[in-house]
Amino acid sequence: MKKNVLAASLSRALAGALLVAALPAVAQSTVATPDGGDGRRGEATQLEAIEVKGEIVYRDRTADTAPVLSYDLEYFQQFEPLTVGDMLKRVPSVAFLSDVLEYDGVRLRGLDPGYTQILINGKRVPGAGFDRSFFVDRIPAELVERIEIIRSASADRSGDAIAGSLNIVLRDGYSLDGGYLRAGALSYSDDEIEPLVGAVWGGEALGGNLLLGANAQGRRNPKQKYSWRYDAPGGGLDNTERQTDVRSGEDYSFNADYSVPVGQGQFGLRAFFVRTDRMQEEFSTEYSAGVETDQNIETLNANDLDIRTDNWAVDMDYSLPMAGGETRIRLGQAGIDDEQFEFEDEYEYLRDANPFPEDDRFTGDRTYTDIRDREISFELRHERDVAGKELRFGVEVVDKERETSILADRNRITIPNAPAPRPAVPGEFGPYLPVDGGLGTIEERRIEPFVRLNGEAGAFEWETGLRYQHTDLDVTDLTVDPADSKSSKDYGILLPSLHLRWNLDDDQRLIASFARTLRRPNFDQVTPALLLAELGDNDLLGNPDLEPERAWGLDLGWERRLGRRGVVGVNLFYRDISDLIEIANTGVEGDEGEGTWVLQPRNTGDGQVWGAEFDLSTPLTAFGMENTGVFFNYSWLDSEIEDSFGTRKFNDQSDYVFNVGFIQDLVELDASFGLTYRKQGEAWGRIIGEEVRTSYNGDLEAFVEKRFGEAWTLRLTGSNLLDASKDEVFDKFNTLEDQVLRDHDEYEVETEKGGRLYQLVLRYSF
Template identity: 65%
Template sequence: MKKSAYFALAALAPLALATQAKAQESALAAAAAPATVEELVVSGEIVFRNRTEDTVPTLSYDLEYFQRFEPLTAGDAMKRVPSVAFLSDVLESDGARLRGLDPGYTQILINGERVPGAGVDRSFFVDRIPAELIERIEVVRSSSANRSGDAVAGALNIVLRDGHSLEGGYLRAGAILLDDKRVRETVGGVYAGQVGPGRLLVGANMQGRRNPKVKVSRRYSEPGGELEDIELQTDTRNGTDYSANASYDLKFEGGSLELSGYFVRTDRREDEDSIEYAGGRIGPADLLTLNDNNVDIVTDNWTLGAKYDREMLGGRFKARIGYAAFEDAQDEVEEETEYLRDTRPFPEDDRFTGDLTFLRLKDTEFTAQLAQEFDLAVGELEVGVQYVGKDRATEITADRNRITIPNPPAARPTIPGAYGPFLPVAGGVSTIEERRIDPYVMLSGKSDRLSWEAGLRYETTETEIVDETAEAADRVRESDEAVLLPSAHLQWSLSDRDRLSLSVARTVRRPSFNQLSPAMLEAELGDNDFIGNPELESETAWGLDLGLERRIGRRGVAGVNLFYRSVENLVEVANTGEEGSEGEGTFVFTPQNTGDGKVWGIEFDLSTPLTAVGLPNTGVFLNYSWLDSEITDGFGERRFNDQSDHVLNVGFIQDLPEWKAAFGATYRKQGDAFGRVVGEEVETSYGADLELFVEKRFGDRFVLRLTGSNLLNASKEEVFHKFATFEDQLDRSYDEYELESEEAGPVFQLVGRVTF
């Protein structure tokens, strides 16, 4: 059955329950009325950060908190919440780094469920989810027994709109003007209402995506050394996102049933063209290389889910199942004409190199959970078990052509039919099967001033890796692992305005797939080789969060949170002592569980109207996170790789009720980051980002909004320290020292929404 058929069933199959449910209609529990679309879309009311009642420290932000700045994706929205950083290209928000840590330390959830992604570190790119699908984003700072424990840095939960989130519908249409004067379109719609005995929500969205950037790289023999070459590059990413979602919620006497599904397709082309010149001189006589690199990408994400609960056995029984799939197809061609670097004009041994690579990836997860809640005198007891079955198949094949050209022209030659046969790349053809059964028990309670939660979770993992490119003896590897994850949370209301929270939890990070694969990758780390280690154990971390939150007036809230993570069994690359494929001075490196690390920081957030100073129609927003860490590798102490030292967001919204208009601005600055692996060290810094919006409301049903983003032409500056061997890196004997600068221009959107 095709995916489209599955998706249609997710939206329509619940209607088949209408006959049975009709008999129970008189006993339907009265539910809170959903907000009308006029209240959500054309209200003119400033929306602030939610103050949740969860015992686990959780920050919640409704879509309306972000919507006036018209984020295109969930990543664009997430960059405004505390402690979320990105190490992406300019105008890209893909791998979310909560508390600045690698995306593999951050758990990404959609509707509270795990989702598979393309990342070998098990991460999910949040720019794959259009912002129009979102009801709210939750920052869950600590872990609970009834959720998967792979959330060392915390979890980001993307909650999609359902039938209870709004009443009515709206249409959205607009245009996006890019810095290269190209215009992309955006259009979509959402409807929610009573259908039969339950509530149905359906939505669809199509939006053009385009990101034109320019890069300049300067390469030296060493810091302060001679400039060897300059590379000028244009990088344009152009595509279209298509999405659809549906949910059907049915309430009956003593219980409820929810069915949901969503589908997102990303159709994208990445076009990089670069010219390299010798010695800092730019002219035809100094030409070194012409490079044309294009990637055609089609990525599909889709999920189906069902949740069922009812009163039984003296408490409440809950069951849920889900199926999620990620499919990625990438066709990449990189063709380069290389000219002799020490003699001009062009000699006969100039070369044309062409690489054509096909990547096919499919990652699926089936999840199930059964739980029973019991009401006890001391609180509520929840006992349950969760199952996760992951299947991941990867196939990467490529062919390289290296051709001598007697007299190459100024532009790249076209060589039709030059590619093939296509052979697997090292580590590129593999299957991974992972099976988890995770029982848990959790006890929680609440009084007038105090709420608490304590639990135990026992995660068991069986893994089988089949890598067709590894040596025959290592081609199939199996492993078993189990880890106990305690957690405890306390929330104490000091007054009607102030409350204190304390959380302690143990979490886990499973090794990346490339760290487990037993394939040998030659010259992967400088001139050093790399081979995975199927015997790796998971990293574990004890975490502490201590927070204080204060309500300001009726709608405002301010909070400060201290966090600490002690990471044990850390996975770092270590030298096996074996000589590498490049000969003397090079080695084979492999990941091993070596040593510990620690992460700490302070997070502050403020979201409030200025009613106290007589400005009730002015809302201000501020969050600032100071982040730090410590780890020891083969070269000494450093922070966790690529952790920014701070993240700042500040902004305001001014509503003008008498004019039915509003305007506002946000400013974002992310701190510097440093990463070090064998063969390369990278320093990364970002320029500031400024966004503005102006909106005008017409009656109660239409709003027109103009937004501008990246108004400061934000840049990304990177410094690369490159070394051929491990000893060279210790001695600071450079293979190359590179300065790279990337910049993109402003983006303007004009978007209108009409409700019905």
């Protein structure tokens, strides 16, 4: 109680003081080393000390021939993002279909997270999701040097990027000379306070350049949900549900980077570790006929999920002059350990013949999930000049092993309509047993040779390349019949790419890109398990013979420099995707009997994705307002795909996403302030058994900052200031025929609200 009163007093005092003066970022000057956009280090550059500067940072214009947008940490830092997810919500074409104030699975160009490749320092990292996606809210923003949006694939990067790639480049030993300390607190809508502390140092040490960073922060997201359930659209109200959902925990992270000359070459060693401890606590009450009294309670449900996730990576490389060029050898290992324990206790009051609270029933579910994923990678590449052109070739080898263990148990007790003593609740649980498809191993071996050639002719620059990705996949599922428990699949795909850049003058250029990419099947789609009543009343059977989805992509862009620091750009994109993985009917009757079927994912049909992206980042110097920076991006997104019921967009693709904001630097006051507003359009998705429409209100953020001398910065930020909601409408069906005929099993409307979040952060640079 005391900490809440103290925090509220501090917030009011700070707001009063700073609103008189106001903010820009701790402009920590960094010098990025040249790395070709793949996260690898280049030659040593002069280190710059960290100091507090009143300078607005804008989007960078990269030298890549391929279309790449680059955003330094300082572009985001005024708004004190906690995670990479918080950063990405301000860049073009990034949408999220998460809960309110959650930014985990990136939907680049609005597509499912499995279509977006997440790289850290230019290399893939394993994620816990079955769709191979990596949750970007696992990486604290303080580890990051910059974020690159790679709109079209190049031959020297993995081609698993139909929507594009996001490269998270972590700070390295060349980023800074000095360090900073960071401390603060976060205040949530339920009056709880969470701390945050961090420290980073970089400079010359041990004969080379060393960077060390550590960060710890509390996280919390209290939400309220409300649902109305009907028997059909426009039908009678069956029940309502009130739910509280509180997610709280801590993030701990550490990163290190060391580079030192060895012989004629340069040796580098990098490592990072991130631990997420999180508890999700949900409690809900359902009422019959919308009458919210004790006598009308239908169910009480408590659902808690305890999560501990460790992400880590260790990477070393050695670069040296060789054979008239430069050769680089890299060896790395990355992993994720995701451990979750979930329980759900539900009390049902079955009062058909008896008044409350007789004829009760208790159902208890316990689920333990343990996912262990390891990737060992080796890369050999060589770069050299050939007839005035840059040639880069090499091979990357990846060995992946993923072990999944999902164990569950259910305990159900019907409490008889009898006087006490009643059976003990929750009663005795039996042994944990694997769920169907929940115990097994996936082994994946990739060999990916590549070649890339860059050149220029007058005002034209070009890049062309070819990558061959060969994959051997072995699946072991210990929950099925031993005769079907092991399966193997191998495939190889050629991925050509071509990028052209026409420098119209010193300030503007045109870019055209053409590339082939792919998306691999989800892990749970290639296991041969049969899941009963997984899609409505229909069963779902896995398919180990699935091929990856393939796409041809085209990007056309124009970019212009505005003055000394501003940039404006327009990009048009198109993807033609074949071998889409969609659910098909096997024709076998389902476990629930007539009208239900065994369904299976198969490579059926094609789809197209297209859109337009606009971004602007510039000071208003032309209007005599050099200390005012404006930011705006808008993406219009569309697609077409055909499923069992007809034509639709790709599932859950938003119609649009845009961000707009400004930062005002008050030079004489050593202060700054700013606002940013974000909105994404409605999304709609359809699978067998369920259709859902999702919409979000706009999200407003603000900050105010005061700088003290050359070393101190105090910043207050506010997020979700409009108390935005997420609204969903569900159409639910039992069978395929019911869905075609629109014969609803249930029609549900749900709204979810979070609350405002305030941060107070003090930084000291040295």
